[in-house]
Amino acid sequence: MKKFLLNILIFFAKIAYWFLRHIIPQCDTVVFLSRQSDEPSVDFRLLQAELERQAPYLKQKTYCRRLSGDGAGNLQDFLALIPTTLALLRARGCFVDGQCIPLSLFTQRKNFVAVQIWHSLGALKKFGWQTVGTDDGHTEVDAHRWKMHRHYDFITCTAPATQGHYSSAFGYPPEKVLTLGMPRVDHLMSLVDNPQAAERIYEKHPGWREKFKLLYVPTFRKNRPLDLSPILEVLTPEKREKYKLIVKVHPNDIPPDTAEDVAITSISTFEMFAVSDAIITDYSAAAIEASPFGKPLYFYVPDLEEYTQKTGLNIRLDEEMPHATFGDFAQLLDAIENAPYDFDSLARFREKYLTMADTENSRRIVEVFLERLGT
Numbered sequence: 001m002k003k004f005l006l007n008i009l010i011f012f013a014k015i016a017y018w019f020l021r022h023i024i025p026q027c028d029t030v031v032f033l034s035r036q037s038d039e040p041s042v043d044f045r046l047l048q049a050e051l052e053r054q055a056p057y058l059k060q061k062t063y064c065r066r067l068s069g070d071g072a073g074n075l076q077d078f079l080a081l082i083p084t085t086l087a088l089l090r091a092r093g094c095f096v097d098g099q100c101i102p103l104s105l106f107t108q109r110k111n112f113v114a115v116q117i118w119h120s121l122g123a124l125k126k127f128g129w130q131t132v133g134t135d136d137g138h139t140e141v142d143a144h145r146w147k148m149h150r151h152y153d154f155i156t157c158t159a160p161a162t163q164g165h166y167s168s169a170f171g172y173p174p175e176k177v178l179t180l181g182m183p184r185v186d187h188l189m190s191l192v193d194n195p196q197a198a199e200r201i202y203e204k205h206p207g208w209r210e211k212f213k214l215l216y217v218p219t220f221r222k223n224r225p226l227d228l229s230p231i232l233e234v235l236t237p238e239k240r241e242k243y244k245l246i247v248k249v250h251p252n253d254i255p256p257d258t259a260e261d262v263a264i265t266s267i268s269t270f271e272m273f274a275v276s277d278a279i280i281t282d283y284s285a286a287a288i289e290a291s292p293f294g295k296p297l298y299f300y301v302p303d304l305e306e307y308t309q310k311t312g313l314n315i316r317l318d319e320e321m322p323h324a325t326f327g328d329f330a331q332l333l334d335a336i337e338n339a340p341y342d343f344d345s346l347a348r349f350r351e352k353y354l355t356m357a358d359t360e361n362s363r364r365i366v367e368v369f370l371e372r373l374g375t
Contacts, residue, residue, distance in 0.1 A: 003141075010105065010145065017085070017106040024089045026109065031087045031094040032062040033103065036119045037251065040064055042270075043117050046183040047095055050362040055370055061087050066251075093373055099128075104150040113372045115365070116155040116170065121182055122162050122353050125219065125283040126312035128169035136222045136311045153372055156180045156365055158288070159355040165314040180368060181361030184289075188270050189359050192292050197274035201267060208263075208275070211244035214336075215276035216300075217269060219284035220250035228256050230302065234329045237261070248272060250284075278336055283307065283317075291350035292357055296341045298332055299325040315353075321345055 030051060032044045040048070040062055048060055065080045085102040088094060093113035096103060103114055120127075128149055131137030138148065149170045155177045157166050163177045170177075191197045202209050214235075218226060226249060235245055237259070246263045249255045255264045265272065269286055273279065278296045281287050290297050299317045301307070304327060317325045323342045326332040350357065356364075 007145070014106060017089070020089055021107075021109060026092060026111075027059070027090045028057060029059045029061055029087070029091045031084075031091045032060065032064075033084055033087075033094055033096045033100050034064045034098065034119075035067045035100070036064075036098055037066050038064055041097060041119065041184075042187050043097060043119070043183040044095065046186055046362045047117070047366060050183075050366045051369075054363075054366050055375060058092070058375075061091070063087060093369065095369075099146075099148055101146055104147045108151055111374070113153045113369060114151050115369055116149070116152045117183065117365070118155070118157075118166070120285040121158060121184065122285045122288040123165040123169060124285060124287060124313060124315045124317070125307075126165075126169065126314055129171045130169045130314075131311060134311055152176065154178050154368065156182060158182050158185060158357075158361075159353050161352050178368065179356065180364040181356030181358075183362040183365065184270075185354070185356060185361045186359045188289060189292060189357060191270055191274050192294075194274060197271055201271060201275045204267075205263075208244050208246075212242055213244045213246055213275060213277045215246050215248065215272050215279045217248045217279065217281045217284055217286040217290075218250065218253075219282055219286075220252045226250075226253050226256045228258050228262070231300075231329050232259065232262070234333055239333075246272065246276070248286075280332070283311075283313065288350075288353045291346060291354055294343070294346070296336065297321075297324060297346055297349075298335070300327075300329055300332055301325060302327045302329075320352075321349060 032040065032048065034041060034044065044062065051058060051060065063084045067077050081102055085106070088102050088108065092111070094103065095115050095117055097117050097119040108114065129143065132140050132143045152170065152172065155166055155170055155172060157163055157177050157179055158181050160179055163174045163179065166177045167174045216231070228247065231245070235243060240261050244263065246265050248265055248269050258264065270289065273290050273293045273295065276295055278298065279290045280298045280300050282299060282301050287297060287299070299321060301317060304318065307313070323345060326335070
C-alpha cells in the first residue's frame, strides 16, 4: 500500500512540476546540488569560482544536505527536496555530484543544462546502474521509480579509460561522458610537491614528523562497519613505535574504536597524501587521487573475490597492480619493509586513470557548460 501511495504521489508531483515549469519564469541562475555533505565540496567551490570568472552575470545558488539515510530523517530529507525543486524550476542549469531526485525525476526545460560531477575520482568499484539489485546497490524497483541518473547533458571524467565505466554506471552512451577532468584535480595537483602542505600538518601533529606514516583510506562498505583488528594484529604496539597508522574514515562510516597511538584524522585526504610515506587503500578512488604524489600505493583487499562477486569491480587491482595488491596485511607490511616498490607500474596506473593531471579542469568544464548554455 505504501509503495502504491508513493507512486501516486510521484505521478501528481510530475504533473505539478510540468504545470509550474510553464508558468514560473526562468532566471539567469545556476544551481549546485549535493546530498554528499552539508557544505559545498571542493569541486563545487572551484566550479563556482571559475563560473564567476567566466560568467559573472549568472547568479549561483547552492543546496547541500547530506541525506540521513535512517527512518528518523526521511521526512527532513523529503522536505529538503522542496527548495531544491523550486530552484531547478527557475534555473538555466545545474551541477550535481551524485544522484539528485528532483533533477532525475522531473523533465527539465529544453534549454536546461545539467552536468554530473561525480563525487569520486574514477570508479575502481562498480556503482549506480552497475550495482542495481546487489547488496551495495538500489533495488531495480527503486532505481526505475526515481529515474536514477536521468537528464544529464554531460558527465565529466578524468581519463578515456574511465568513460566506459561511467557510461554503464550512469546509463548513458560513452559520447555523453566527456574527458574534461574533475575540478578537484586542480586542487590535488596544487598539493603535489608542495612542502607547505606537509608543514601545515606537522604544525598540528609534530609527533608524526619522525615516524613512517601509513595512511589507510578504506572505501565505504554498506552495512559493514570498518574493522581495523586484522591490521592492528600485525601492526603491534612495538611496530607502532616506528609506524604511525593514520586512518581516513569514509564520511558514511562510523569511526572505529582503536588504540590511542592510531590516528583517526579529519584532515582532508588530499592533504594527507602530501605527508604520508605510504598509502594503503582498497576499492576507493583515493588510489587514483593518490597516484600523482608518487608515494608507494598499496591495496589491502582481503575480501577481493567476495567483493568482486557481490559488488563488482571496474578495475582488477590484482591484474593492474599485482606487486602492490595483498589479501594479507602481514604480507603487505613485509613488502613495505623489504621489497622495492614498482614505481613504473604506479606511473602507468596514473597515466591510464588520470590523464587530465593539470590545473585546468574547472576551466574546461565551465567552458563546455557555457557553450551548451548558449552564452
